[in-house]
Amino acid sequence: MPKPRWLTRRRKTEAELPYQPPVWLGDWSNGEIYHHQTPVERQAHDLILKQGEQLARYYGMDRREFMASGLGMALSMSALNLVQGCSSPKDGGFFPDPSLGGSGGASAGSGAAGVGTTPGAVGAAGSGSAGRVAVGNAGAGASANASAAGSGSGAAGSSTAGGGAGSGASAGSAGDVAGMMADPKLCEKALSYNEMFIFDIQTHRVARANATYRSFLGILPQGQCGKSLEECFSADEYTQKFFLESDTTVTVLSGIPAVDGNNPLTNDEIAETRDFVNDLAEHTQRVVTHAMVLPNYNHAQQLDGMAKIAMERAPVGAWKCYTPWGPGDGVTGFWLDDPMIGIPYIQRGLEIGIKTFACHKGLPLPGFDNNYGDPKDLGVVAKMFPEAKFIAYHSAYQFGGNDETTSYTSGSKLGVNSLVTACMDNGIGPGGNIYGELGTTWRSVMTNKTAATHVLGKLLKFLGEDNVVWGTDCMWYGSPQPLIQMFMSFTMDQSIRMAEGYPDLTPEIKRKILGLNAAKVYGISPEATRCQVSLGSMARLKRELDGEFGGYRWAFSRPPLRTRRDFFRHLAFHRAAKTPG
Numbered sequence: 001m002p003k004p005r006w007l008t009r010r011r012k013t014e015a016e017l018p019y020q021p022p023v024w025l026g027d028w029s030n031g032e033i034y035h036h037q038t039p040v041e042r043q044a045h046d047l048i049l050k051q052g053e054q055l056a057r058y059y060g061m062d063r064r065e066f067m068a069s070g071l072g073m074a075l076s077m078s079a080l081n082l083v084q085g086c087s088s089p090k091d092g093g094f095f096p097d098p099s100l101g102g103s104g105g106a107s108a109g110s111g112a113a114g115v116g117t118t119p120g121a122v123g124a125a126g127s128g129s130a131g132r133v134a135v136g137n138a139g140a141g142a143s144a145n146a147s148a149a150g151s152g153s154g155a156a157g158s159s160t161a162g163g164g165a166g167s168g169a170s171a172g173s174a175g176d177v178a179g180m181m182a183d184p185k186l187c188e189k190a191l192s193y194n195e196m197f198i199f200d201i202q203t204h205r206v207a208r209a210n211a212t213y214r215s216f217l218g219i220l221p222q223g224q225c226g227k228s229l230e231e232c233f234s235a236d237e238y239t240q241k242f243f244l245e246s247d248t249t250v251t252v253l254s255g256i257p258a259v260d261g262n263n264p265l266t267n268d269e270i271a272e273t274r275d276f277v278n279d280l281a282e283h284t285q286r287v288v289t290h291a292m293v294l295p296n297y298n299h300a301q302q303l304d305g306m307a308k309i310a311m312e313r314a315p316v317g318a319w320k321c322y323t324p325w326g327p328g329d330g331v332t333g334f335w336l337d338d339p340m341i342g343i344p345y346i347q348r349g350l351e352i353g354i355k356t357f358a359c360h361k362g363l364p365l366p367g368f369d370n371n372y373g374d375p376k377d378l379g380v381v382a383k384m385f386p387e388a389k390f391i392a393y394h395s396a397y398q399f400g401g402n403d404e405t406t407s408y409t410s411g412s413k414l415g416v417n418s419l420v421t422a423c424m425d426n427g428i429g430p431g432g433n434i435y436g437e438l439g440t441t442w443r444s445v446m447t448n449k450t451a452a453t454h455v456l457g458k459l460l461k462f463l464g465e466d467n468v469v470w471g472t473d474c475m476w477y478g479s480p481q482p483l484i485q486m487f488m489s490f491t492m493d494q495s496i497r498m499a500e501g502y503p504d505l506t507p508e509i510k511r512k513i514l515g516l517n518a519a520k521v522y523g524i525s526p527e528a529t530r531c532q533v534s535l536g537s538m539a540r541l542k543r544e545l546d547g548e549f550g551g552y553r554w555a556f557s558r559p560p561l562r563t564r565r566d567f568f569r570h571l572a573f574h575r576a577a578k579t580p581g
Helices: 039-059 063-067 070-083 176-182 184-190 211-219 235-244 267-280 299-312 342-352 376-384 416-425 441-445 449-463 481-488 494-500 507-522 526-535 537-549 564-577
Strands: 199-203 250-253 287-292 318-322 356-360 389-393 434-437
Touching: 039 063, 039 070, 063 070, 070 481, 199 235, 199 507, 235 267, 235 537, 250 267, 250 507, 267 287, 287 299, 299 342, 318 342, 342 376, 376 389, 376 416, 376 434, 416 434, 416 449, 434 449, 441 449, 441 481, 449 494, 481 507, 507 526, 526 537
Parallel strands: 199 250, 250 287, 287 318, 318 356, 356 389, 389 434
Antiparallel strands: none
8 A cells, every 4th residue: 555645745844743653542622612521532642652653563554654554543443442341352343463373354334345353354255235345254154234335245355364254244354354454445435425425514614814813713623724814725725635635525614703804714614615616526425504693693693584585695594693602791592482572583484495404503603602501591492493494513412511411300401412312302303404513522422421312312212213313513613524434334332222222323323424414404315416426536636636635634633722722712812702612
């Protein structure tokens, strides 16, 4: 496997790249929340670095080159699974020992060759339903977990040390990715999801970094891109991160709440970015837009502006609001069921004919009145307006506290539980008109199997498998690709899932969450869009860049705000400036 040219072309005078896992496992903050490294993350981090040294030598690779490949990602996911007690080297749920020979192949889905758990073990081609290469656990006569690649079947595997039959392949969980370590090229393919329809409905950029927002933007991972803040968050960078450095098919571009004259990205600029990217993509639909509305600021003017935006900046995919935000001078947040503010806003949107409303809930932000992050009003308006669709951005994650490792109890107002309570109190069951979105939420729980199982499980159980939608909050964090890969490789804790009655996170449900559910909400045809996109020049350029520079150009991105001292200094600054995150 050739060394990615983005590594070889670095100038000798540049600072040495850090030797770190491709998934950040230390302390981090996005300026909104602070995440302290957990014991599991610490153990996994040390294990990855230790094993990475050995495996890099085995493959004849530089250790940083190893971490910036699919092998590094496979190792990271497998290590996380191991330290959480979800698998062990004995059951094939870990990375291989380079000193061992091949021990038999496994069949694979998607019509591609399968790989065993040790170098040299390669199985025959199989068939599957996930539309991508799948890999299975090794072992003569062993069957592989089909939790991520769908059901598959294949002929007997073969390797340099012997062969065995295998059936049903997958890259299902961190434990199941062990097989990918057998062949670097197959590993890269197995972690590529560019044949899937991935619809990211929470993305950001800014056109200007004024004094109010400069500190906030500067501490974000993307704010450390090495250019000016305006360049780091430009339309060019947006195009690069989403469509050249990730497998994302379509995005929704949102804004940030701010008073007139202080907005980093206006509704006009949101529409201009959409047109810029779609033109680059040869007029295929890569970007959908939100129209920002601030019903508690110049109320009449905001409502009048909704019709103007819909007419002049069409098409608009949905309305976006932040109920915890306020313009100041004693005016804080608002409720969607407020008869003087929220209800007229929803009624105006329905009159115009745009019936989807995206609303920030949970995820406490500096400068916001986070009492209004309670999703209780979503349940009320969803019942009042059954013809509308309401998307709870962040799924009320961390509302009222930061412990998301608990099951749902009746009436609970903690985190995602509060969204479930809002639905149940108003008779909104699975498949209703409330949707849970995963921006920053997934990033926060993806390294904690217990928390991730509870968060996803509750959303699937109480909102329904058709009502959980994908978002990343990028490009605050740079490329969304590591979030995509971690999600596709995640399997739920089965003991928790069965005890709580959560639906399993099957390949079909993963595809729904990653794009198919939101496509229905926003009125997009996944098949037609995916076909058009794949033929466009932007998709061709991505394929060329992946071939020349490798698909892991984002691997050494690090969050700049990594200590509590930095976080609280940043928080104090924003509170003094009365700035929302």
